[in-house]
Amino acid sequence: MSKKYHSPSSVDVIRFLFSNWKVVLGIPFLVAVIVAVYSLFIPNKFKSTANLLPSQRPSFGLDLFSEDGGLSSIASSVLGGNTDETNRYIVLLSSYSTSKKIIDKFDLINVYEVNGADDEVGEAIKVLNERSTFENLEEGNFIISVLDEDPVRAKEITDYYVQLLNELNTKIVSKDARLYREFLEIRYNQLIGDLDSLQQEYIKFQKQYGVFELPEQVKEYFRLMGLLTAQQLEAEVKLQALSSTVSTSSDVYKTQKVQYEAITKKLNELYNDEDPENIILNFNSLAEVGSEYYDLFFQIEIQTEIQKFLLPLYEQAKMEEAKSLPIVSVIDEPRVALIKSEPRRSIIVIFTGISAFILVTGYMVSRFTYLQNKEFFDSLRS
Incomplete structure (x- = not known):
């Protein structure tokens, strides 16, 4: 059972x-x-921490569009520029080159006792990564923390992280500024060449057609044509009046006829004047001359306005390339820990x-x- x-x-x-x-x-x-x-x-481990605040990066001239920082500030706020910036810090600090510099400077291969391993640098980087933390806080500040058995070395490694972060960023920003300056320089030199060619073409046009200030010349031209036309009409009326009162062979009639013919001849000359040294324009080619004149004039004006816009950008780009600003401002400097963390x-x-x-x-x-x-x-x- x-x-x-x-x-x-x-x-x-x-x-x-x-x-x-x-x-x-x-x-x-x-x-x-x-x-x-x-x-x-x-072994006891001591933590050293640096509290950082990202500095404003160069805007490469975009702030000219606005008194409040322009497109660069707008893009930064809309696209989350601070987050992208601090994420870039993590990439820079976690890079192989940064870790290698720290390992070499503080002899971490021997400190971490990884000498003799197949990949001494790789093993040292693993330990360093385990003891180093990079944190992006919601408030916008950036934290670098380092654990080490020696509190002084922990502080020195943290300080060196901050130094490398500024050096790497300055190198990257300087490269960006140099490329931007070179682009503006090429465009500005091209603009100067185009503007010089237009000015030479404009001078040639002036010599060919005798045009210096087309609006004033046209205004004076039509004033003169109107005056001569009125004189021609007056002479013609007098001539017709004399033909009905005096003989056509009389001196008075002949004098009036000579005056009428002289005015008519002058009008014809003005309508068909092709002498480039004469400031009086040719009526038959006035439309063509005016079109070519204003085409050259507007091209020169456009290139001049572009020059006014590019020159400040070019000068600012040269200053941005020359100056070296830190990427971060240290709010709380790392200290030598007196109490162990682990x-x-x-x-x-x-x-x-x-x-x-x-x-x-x-x-x-x-x-x-x-x-x-x-x-x-x-x-x-x-």
């Missing part, structure tokens, strides 16, 4: 644990003591003791359950 399984009551379990309190409490205590002793051999021995010991107590208690409850149902488990095996 098979035995039934009986689940032990809570009271029975508590009584059993109480009767074996030396085991339930002794083993966790012993484990905690062993861990506490072991933790004493774990290991937290009390937490390790307490956590280990509690874990051991839970495991031992679970084992003892399982053992008590087995002893209470030994015949049942034996029947299952048989």
